[in-house]
Amino acid sequence: MEKKNLKFHIIRLIKILYKIYKLFYLKKKIIKLRKIINSYNYRYYILNNSNILDYQYDKLLTQLIKLENLYPYLQDKYSPTQLVGAKYKSFVFFKKKNHKIPMLSLNNVFNENDLFKKFFFPINKIINKSSFCCELKFDGIAINLLYKNGYLVSAITRGDGIIGENITQNILQIKNIPHILKGKNLPKILEIRGEIFITKKNFKLLNQKKLNQNKLFSNTRSAVLGILKLNKNINKKIFNLFNFLSYGIGFINKNFFLNQQEILKKLKYYGIPTCKHTKIYSSYYKIVNFYKYFKKNRHLLPYNIDGIVIKINNIKKQNIFGYTNHAPKWAIAYKFPSQEKLTLLKKVNFQIGRTGILTPIANFNTVNINGVNISFATLYNINEIKRLNLKIGDNIVIQRCGDVIPKITNVIISKKSIKKRKNILIPKICPSCNSILKKKKNNILYCTSELFCKAQLKAYLKHFISRNAINISFIGEKLIDKLVDKDLIKNSVDLLNLNNFTLSKVENLGNKSIKKILKFLKKKQKVTFNKFLFSLGIPEIGIVTSNIISFFFKTLEDFLNTNLIKLQNITSIGEKTSLNILNYIKKKHNINIIQNLLKKIDIIYPNNISEKNFFYQKKIVITGKLKFITRHNLVNQLMILGAIINTNISKKTNILIVGINPSSKLLKAIKFNIKIINENKIIYLLNQINNFEKY
Template identity: 55%
Template sequence: MKKSLKEEITELRNKIHYHNYKYHVLNNPEIPDYKYDELLYKLKYLEKLFPHLITNNSPTKSVGGISLQNIKKINHIIPMLSLNNVFNEKDLFLKFFNPIKNFLNKNNNNFCCELKFDGIATSLLYKNGQLIQASTRGNGMIGENIINNILYVDDIPHKLQGNNFPPILEVRGEIFMTKKNLNILNKKNILNKQFANTRSSALSFLRLKNIYNDINYKLLNFFSYGIGFIKNKNKLYSHIKTLKRLKNYGLPVSKHTVLCTSLKEISFFYEKIKKIRNNFSYNIDGIVIKIDNFKIQKLLGSTSHAPKWAIAYKFPPQEKITILKNIIFQIGRTGLITPVGKFKTIKIDGVNISNASLYNFNEIKKLNLKIGDVIVVQRCGDVIPKIINVIKTERKNNITTNIIFPKTCPDCKSILKKKSYNKSIFYCSSGLNCKSQLKGYLKHFISRDAMNINYIGNQLINKLVDINLVKNSIDLFNLNINTLNKIPYLGTKSILKILSALEISKKTTFTRFLYSLGISEVGLVTANNLNNYFQNLNNFLNADLKDFCFISGIGKKIACNLYKFINDKNNLYIINKLVNEIGIYWNNTNIINNFFYKKKIVLTGKLTTINRQKIIEKLISLGAIIYNHISKNIDMIIIGKNPGSKLFKVKKLNIIIINEQKLIELMNKN
């Protein structure tokens, strides 16, 4: 039976209220932002066509959601309104730019364009320069009191700088968490919960009841983007100049803020930010455009929901809804079993996506995932696809089946085992007897940072293993014209290039050789630290467990991996054959007489003229020891653009600071 228009609008309102509650109150959104925007847009459209059906409790009349009942409330002096959204230049012109032009009867206006941060809108109240109150936006009229938690956020000053500030100043901005800090939060399981995005993690921190003055609150950051209530506002007339004044008060302000006078300039800024947004350490979902002049802002006014003098110009969605078709289980080079979701192909930012890793069985349990579910897929950092949610309300319309985790290896059929340190992680213990692990190991062995063997790609490795021509890395070097002729579509020229590349790769470095062995959790930097400590292969192979524990950057777990590896007879057999029969070698050259030898170095910031990975490789070749974290034992730090918090720590310690230009000069001398 077809619904009446009134029933359709009522159902639409109920849906939006439900999703508002899930997003703003429970901090557990069920649908992606663009789907919510679609629902709200549809409701606005219907209410515009049929104004007699508008009710006082319509979501179009309010901002955000209600606050949690057990959190103290704060009334905003001036409402914290939301923003209307547009998704293309045509709507930007029709819904924002043109109405302002017609209202003011002038073509050129000054628009302040800023980043739209994906965080928690926050109000900070300063009295005589002292922070006395902090709250979230809440429903726009009443927010949640978060002053106790805010006091631990390093970015937010408790006292404003200088003495030329108003007696009462309400600063508005965004609390957010960087992508890196989200990874730290999830990896260390600080809140005993895994978070899908930076916004939900930031809000969870702001709602914590037990406050601890430790690393936890260093995971949050803040940018100010405007003011609310202020005494002596008549002295201020420009939004962009107000931002500069806030910066002078000691409040952080994004440097990506520009003044535009035309739609063309706004569109240019939008496209520029869209291209570089993945370089930012934090998430943004568009830009915000505001009339710069406060007097004109007042003339234009606001609706109950949003100002007429500002709008959000959003990027295309990074999340899409699709249907989970199947789960397959892949085996990596270390034997770990990884479930991979296969779903109906979707396109995000022009890229077709049809599968995403689910990491381990715990992820499936956490999502309560079933085959046939309607799922939300996010392209994290515009690169890695991830299933972030299940729309459980759709299950009644879809036939779903439970996901059964395999008990045996999908490849070699051996019984799967559980990791002692994490019972949710399963692995195949067959080692290189499992073809999937062998393929993974060989692909690692030939990679650029390892043996760097050209003209052998992943597909060729798969074929060589599948037809049993290669069973270990020794077999790889024993390939000849006759064996390679057995590979379909492999011509004589290609075969000769492969054989030549194998011969060339035999001359390597001790670091590369150690890395190529594929020891669990031993990356290139750790391999270099092993090189610097042991100096030669004989010392490495005769090391004791305590020797590994003495090496900086190697913990108990990696030390055990190393000790177990060098005490495996098969590993020793492979190493002996590679060095003494195949003829892999490296020069024990004297590299002591250079500036970087034995120096403990940290890199931070973006290097613009040279590739970061190549710099690390070069430093390693010069005998440097690369670290990720600052400590009093570090000798020098190499800084690029936007070096971050590491630079502040360095200034307190006696550590040499080298910029990119100086680094190039020093390297050219060696």
């Protein structure tokens, strides 16, 4: 009897332990999924540089939603399933502003099966008959226009759905956005939502005339986003090339409308441009045919679209379905598949990156996809070559992932091409330093020479001088390439110790440039602890991780004397990252580099900011153009001194720094009796505190 009880308790204990293990595993999986999705969100919404196909992103998001629904106690209000886009990152030039009603995103589907399953089926279960408003989905930038008593008072980007960037001054330049609404009985407060875009014709004109300071844009969306977020030295003619079309409203002080069709008609009456191709259908098959028509004929439109949007027409029925934190349940985007082109693979080159991994680069006959000429694409690693069974002379299918990144998706083998196919020769030695390549567990080849390999050294030094690291001015990527190729520098210490004799050996580098470089390098660099850690280029240590580490360790010495237990106690630091850190700090060569860097760099620790300095804990706002110092460097210096940098003036603001042509912030500062300091005064004060020099 006792043996039976013991057996029962052992089985019960095993079941409990298994549940605990399963919960731990699921939690880890959910956290990892959130991290991956957030990184993709950041690239898409903030960097405007997506690196994943929409259907792949949707697959990840669906997986996360399923896990969170199955285990609601693992849900988190900061999960990407609960937010719109990426966490808001403010741009220096534009102040933040809240939307009166959240500006949500849309859920996407890419095939007819998902359209019915995810959208029409749930609706039909509750509402038997309903009409739908079908609209084109423009490939531009979403904007929220706020009108008060018929007057345009602000224009805000989507941002994170709650807070956007106030880009009113730039929006006012766009011809077809009315500054004053037409008609009678205008709402007192009205948010109008729509898309800023550029036509295909105007996009060509933009690049042909090089109106944007000789810059060429790769696609229409990047052109719109790039120019809208410029705040100085803008040729106003550029904005004449932009257009706006509205697709709906946000906040309104009274409930004016019964359906979406009525909203669009009323907006047109107010003088707001809307799309003429919008249709109302009750039939599912007519909606699908609407999609198929524009999928086939989108090239005939004067602007780019990437799908259609389907909305329940009736407002009351919309309210029945409501919203998630991420998107409305009563609307969906039915997107077109990414465009593909067939071309011929000519050759494959191999490159070594900062981490030493061998990356194949496919070169093929140039193809034009959505107005962009493409002649090469990364193959990520040698496993991709094997997966595709890729060979020189193959007919390959090129797809622009997310309409941005080119990718080889398929190989078309015909009877004619079989004889012409040639094997791709995988290097056994590093194409840069000729050292023998080694294999990781996943068969990925990498160079073990680290910074003794010129390719890795170049990539690392470019990382080292970047804004998020040491932020070295007057030294660019081309100069680094020349310095490394001529064996004039071997590491980051050599870079900081550059002298006139060394720089004079570089071709096409004038005396003026040399003087600027030496003047900058002469002063000791002041760098926050997190940026210093990021500058070291430790694998897996990105901007976010370096920031987390900088607050965990009090000093660099503590960091260099750490161990595996301490590292794994840090939030978000896993075993792989911990081992990378330990591997880095165990090498004498790396420690020597750090010690020599400290002769040229002062590290500012979060807990070592002097409370006695003039700027400590002061709320500071900057307005106007600065002549003697870049805004980025000024903000960086003030933050080092413990200042709090804000974008908006309020009664709690302590100081307003004023440059040339200040905005209305100056009037507000005078009204609130806030201390006003000009550029000369701020430089003088910074000089007094830390021997700050003009840039």
